[in-house]
Amino acid sequence: MKYSKIAESMPASPIRKMMVKAAQYNDSISFAVGEPDFKPCEEVFEAARLSLDAHESEYSPGAGYDELRISYANYLSETIHTPYDMENVIVTVGGMSALFVGMMALLNDGDEVLISAPYFSNYNQMIAMCHAKAVPVDVYEENNFVLTPEAIREKITDRTKLIVLNSPCNPTGGIITKEALAEIAQIAIENDLFVMSDEVYRHILFDGLEYTSIASLPGMKERTLIIDSCSKTFAMPGFRVGFACGPTEWVTLMIKLVEGIYSAVPDATQRAAISAFKYSMNYCKEMRDEYERRRDYIYEQIKGIKGLSCIKPSGAFYFYINIKGTGLTAEEFSTRLFDEKHVAVVPGTNFGASLGRSYIRISYATSMENIKAGISRIIEFCNSL
Ligand SMILES: Cc1ncc(COP(=O)(O)O)c(C=O)c1O
Numbered sequence: 001m002k003y004s005k006i007a008e009s010m011p012a013s014p015i016r017k018m019m020v021k022a023a024q025y026n027d028s029i030s031f032a033v034g035e036p037d038f039k040p041c042e043e044v045f046e047a048a049r050l051s052l053d054a055h056e057s058e059y060s061p062g063a064g065y066d067e068l069r070i071s072y073a074n075y076l077s078e079t080i081h082t083p084y085d086m087e088n089v090i091v092t093v094g095g096m097s098a099l100f101v102g103m104m105a106l107l108n109d110g111d112e113v114l115i116s117a118p119y120f121s122n123y124n125q126m127i128a129m130c131h132a133k134a135v136p137v138d139v140y141e142e143n144n145f146v147l148t149p150e151a152i153r154e155k156i157t158d159r160t161k162l163i164v165l166n167s168p169c170n171p172t173g174g175i176i177t178k179e180a181l182a183e184i185a186q187i188a189i190e191n192d193l194f195v196m197s198d199e200v201y202r203h204i205l206f207d208g209l210e211y212t213s214i215a216s217l218p219g220m221k222e223r224t225l226i227i228d229s230c231s232k233t234f235a236m237p238g239f240r241v242g243f244a245c246g247p248t249e250w251v252t253l254m255i256k257l258v259e260g261i262y263s264a265v266p267d268a269t270q271r272a273a274i275s276a277f278k279y280s281m282n283y284c285k286e287m288r289d290e291y292e293r294r295r296d297y298i299y300e301q302i303k304g305i306k307g308l309s310c311i312k313p314s315g316a317f318y319f320y321i322n323i324k325g326t327g328l329t330a331e332e333f334s335t336r337l338f339d340e341k342h343v344a345v346v347p348g349t350n351f352g353a354s355l356g357r358s359y360i361r362i363s364y365a366t367s368m369e370n371i372k373a374g375i376s377r378i379i380e381f382c383n384s385l
Pocket residue numbers: 034093094095096097120166169170198200228229230231232237241242
């Protein structure tokens with residue numbers, strides 16, 4: 001083989017494939033991509049414009065601007081009632097590079113990483129790129145897709161080093177309850193494991209629930225790296241600003257690594273992020289309320305669709321829908337739904353093969369108008385089977 005074995009073995013993203021397919025028809029409706037349909041606040045654009053007008057064009061510090069690191073540390077300290085300083089924070093190119101560089105700073109060849117399955121498929125790829133081994137821990141619809149402490153315990157070996165948590169979860173919309181978090185924390189402490197807590201959907205939480213981060217539990221701050229991002233919170237995915245926040249030693253290694261990978265995050269987008277923390281916190285709530293309205297609508301509809309069932313997600317903007325009753329596999333369902341009705345969804349196999357065959361994921365980060373039209377096509381499709 002000519003190029004890297006790891007690179008060659010990475011599957012092409014089915015979500016991208018679906019986006020390309022959907023772009024071919026004027027009447028397509030896409031529930032495939034997890035990208036907010038909102039625009040950031042005007043103050044965010046204004047801050048980026050001011051940076052460009054001031055001709056800010058230098059390499060910024062690898063760790064990010066102090067002002068942004070401080071803003072993030074203060075914001076996090078207040079929201080999870082756990083004190084953090086600037087030294088605990090690195091600004092990254094989106095949550096993606098926070099995850100990847102965080103793993104690179106921690107993992108050695110053959111280390112095992114527990115990830116709850118279904119999972120955000122990039123975890124798997126990043127773990128492989130670190131020459132470590134992803135160990136899926138299955139979660140089940142009957143259990144609201146919540147990771148159980150017993151399931152984690154079963155998968156721990158003497159090679160286990162890290163548990164990756166994602167709450168609210170992409171693709172299920174499930175959250176890990178406070179009680180489960182406390183037990184997972186206990187397991188991490190007993191087995192001396194690290195935790196990466198992917199909290200990029202922390203603001204998209206419904207039914208009045210308050211966010212609990214595992215980092216705020218006793219004994220966990222020193223072993224947890226929080227992953228966060230402006231992409232979903234402030235609807236700024238194209239600005240590519242993310243964060244990792246955790247033990248100074250871990251973060252310092254990450255700063256060293258990014259110097260040799262992408263050097264720094266662009267000036268203008270960091271200015272935009274500083275502005276978002278100053279002016280956009282109320283906007284997060286408005287977006288959350290709209291996502292909740294959409295969730296309620298879709299849930300009521302799905303309950304009545306022949307062959308489909310789902311749990312009511314508590315957060316993020318996804319439904320992970322059980323399609324067993326249609327008699328189709330996830331691949332067949334997605335392909336036929338698109339070919340026959342021009343509605344794009346993602347087969348559950350993209351998020352872990354073992355259970356994924358019976359599920360599809362839909363993202364409702366799209367307008368209510370699209371949602372209503374898309375759901376009525378799904379109803380027609382299911383009735384025709
Ligand atoms: C679970 C999860 N983590 C991290 C990310 C990374 O997002 P970004 O790099 O845009 O911050 C995403 C994006 O979809 C995600 O779904």
